[in-house]
Amino acid sequence: MMWSYVLKLVVLLPLVCGLMIGCLYAWRKLESRLPGQPANRMLKVSETMMISPSVRLAVIDFEGRKLLVSVSRTGVALIDRGSDAA
Numbered sequence: 001m002m003w004s005y006v007l008k009l010v011v012l013l014p015l016v017c018g019l020m021i022g023c024l025y026a027w028r029k030l031e032s033r034l035p036g037q038p039a040n041r042m043l044k045v046s047e048t049m050m051i052s053p054s055v056r057l058a059v060i061d062f063e064g065r066k067l068l069v070s071v072s073r074t075g076v077a078l079i080d081r082g083s084d085a086a
Helices: 002-033
Strands: 043-052 057-060 063-073 073-085
Touching: none
Parallel strands: none
Antiparallel strands: 043 057, 057 063, 063 073
16 A cells, blocks of 8 residues: 555656646746737847846847946946947
């Protein structure tokens, strides 16, 4: 009796965990296709890099230009305006 419970647990627990991870992965991939999401955005975050636990650098594409901004707990600051993204 106890062995059947353990066998079911060993088989079904990884199966349920795998299904949860698969659903989260699918949700992340398909989230941009949901209705209400604009197809063409004017603003795109190209890359981010964590400098310290409270400071992060981000490269943002906006109207064909690249902007380097610093994001911290106190706010967002423009560091540099890049040239055309071409």
